[in-house]
């Protein structure tokens with residue numbers, strides 16, 4: 043018999059076994075079962091219920107009776123529209139994730155789920171025969187989900203079984219739902235930076251909570267309890283064990299009373315005007331296109347954005363503006379809210395789930411026409427897009443390093459294709475790929491070669507940079523930097539110090555065996571923390587008391603090397619006892635989300651010196667900063683990724699560019715152990731094009747992007763030998779089947795080899811690097827091997843991922 047069926051992406055499947063499963067649709071659900079709606083379906087041998095998303099409707103399916111039937115349709119209206127469905131399919135095909143993972147990326151967590159009822163399973167376990175068959179089914183389904191929203195859906199679908207579970211004490215209602223979220227400050231929770239790929243002993247409830255945080259970034263404590271069906275005590279214990287941390291989030295309110303600025307009051311200079319004219323013409327053409335705005339630091343990219351946004355809105359179309367760091371949102375958001383008011387929405391992972399859901403709804407309902415946000419904001423349900431701006435598109439934060447491993451730029455390009463919109467990337471240090479594309483004429487290039495000057499008759503000077511050789515100095519601060527800071531203190535001007543920390547900590551080295559004292563679980567040096575005199579592993583959280591004996595050879599000749607923020611603080615206090623110092627880094631708990639307050643305080647002159655890591659290097663605009671110090675410029679040159687030169691160049695150029703943005707000329711002092719290195723020298727001169735020439739020649743010679751794509755296949759497992767041989771088997775399969783690829787497709791396989799961090803939290807890590815062309819035939823080739831190998835006994839207990847053009851230094 044023929045009839046209506048749907049194809050469903052089901053939650054909780056693994057990539058290797060994921061597919062669009064077919065289900066028949068009972069007549070009474072026929073008009074609700076449409077693409078983009080969620081359903082509850084029986085799944086697997088025991089027909090546990092799972093939530094899924096309809097990705098295809100098939101009106102005339104043969105042998106409909108052989109299919110399992112959809113149990114219910116969750117949404118009255120499709121939760122995602124046509125364009126989002128296309129994005130879902132695109133994500134699944136290009137970044138190797140499941141249908142449902144792709145779906146989850148598109149919508150904020152908890153959306154469409156009623157927050158009114160709140161249940162959780164109790165500790166009690168049902169004995170055999172204690173429950174009716176249906177109630178037992180619901181119980182088993184419920185115990186498989188870590189998501190309070192899904193649980194609520196299952197319960198509302200089968201009220202009678204739910205009542206039975208409640209009556210017999212297996213399901214309980216919690217009182218959390220009765221509390222209302224106050225909207226001034228919200229107590230938020232997120233995983234600690236050290237949590238990373240850590241797998242410390244968590245209870246099942248803690249693990250469920252950690253998974254939600256890993257997926258969603260952060261949540262308010264109450265929301266997390268809701269999502270996981272746990273109590274606040276569970277969260278407290280996670281904080282105690284160091285897996286999570288609490289912070290307060292102040293709800294950003296639109297500045298109702300604040301003065302509004304008028305876009306018409308902005309007068310562009312000739313470079314800005316030229317860029318505006320060209321890009322606005324592209325927008326008016328209604329064709330998918332891309333542009334690169336290459337403007338030196340301080341050239342005034344923001345006013346160009348503002349004018350372009352205004353132009354796009356006036357022509358009846360909408361805008362997404364992506365920024366790389368949550369820490370930059372308050373600044374950007376305020377600027378655009380002053381110009382455009384309530385029509386600006388903000389979406390990023392630092393918001394609580396209900397705030398995200400609210401903003402999402404404001405966008406979806408058409409109340410907002412401008413979306414400002416970080417990576418995931420690229421999926422905002424905005425219609426009729428005319429322009430997507432990506433500020434600092436070379437930043438690593440635009441690439442997701444956990445599944446789905448997408449790059450915001452690729453997603454933005456997809457959306458521009460759909461909407462006939464313009465993708466505008468902008469930077470003083472464009473990614474090598476973008477600049478190459480501009481050279482080839484695929485992207486239209488606009489250059490702003492000078493700093494913006496308020497006086498059109500006078501050129502604003504770039505900062506004057508000096509390179510200081512630190513070899514053999516043994517100090518953290520050079521004499522030049524100390525006297526520079528002193529001069530600034532005397533003049534009442536401010537200074538910024540960048541501590542480039544990547545791969546560089548205070549660690550302990552043994553003078554006898556020449557090796558750093560490392561974590562027993564990971565192959566990573568332990569970091570010394572003075573505050574409690576302990577050695578801590580930043581990857582798995584292992585810690586031990588500091589001893590003066592080498593654990594390997596027993597020698598007592600241990601010495602501290604490297605430099606952390608703490609040692610720097612000590613030196614600063616010693617040299618500048620009266621200076622007010624603001625420290626911004628990811629280690630000062632709470633501080634990461636209090637950026638706004640701190641930056642504002644710095645802007646108001648409440649501090650003399652700001653010290654920080656990467657997060658202070660870019661985007662900030664403080665006119666009174668006239669000195670920038672880079673403390674260990676070369677450290678990130680050797681991080682093990684082919685992008686490490688590009689990143690180091692960009693970081694130094696950008697932080698130097700924070701200096702002298704007001705009326706006085708800026709100065710920069712770059713301390714380094716590699717004073718002759720061309721990357722350091724060109725960054726000091728802010729000479730991007732010379733750097734680009736060197737870099738593109740190297741990429742061409744060694745075959746790196748943009749001359750190929752880099753596909754990494756990663757393996758991790760508890761048993762070193764098993765993990766290594768799984769990687770070998772995978773590599774053999776590639777070699778065997780490489781003939782299946784179209785001829786002339788250049789593919790080069792490197793490895794398998796150990797990862798830079800070869801062991802993290804008791805898991806050994808291997809990787810195969812494939813230089814390839816990222817196209818449909820290669821992707822289907824590699825995911826085919828992934829699917830086939832997943833069935834082999836050798837792959838039991840081994841996790842495998844496929845990542846395109848990601849960071850290979852981790």
Ligand code: ADP
Pocket residue numbers: 308309310311314337338339340341342343344345494663703
């Ligand atoms: P960047 O290109 O580094 O992002 P900004 O957009 O922050 O530069 O601009 C640098 C400084 O110059 C800011 O203080 C900004 O207000 C000022 N500026 C740039 N263009 C104009 C303009 N057209 N009118 C007035 N001020 C401007």
Ligand code: ZN
Pocket residue numbers: 552553554555556557592593594595596597
């Ligand atoms: Zn030793």
Ligand code: ZN
Pocket residue numbers: 561562563564566579580581582583584803
């Ligand atoms: Zn460790």
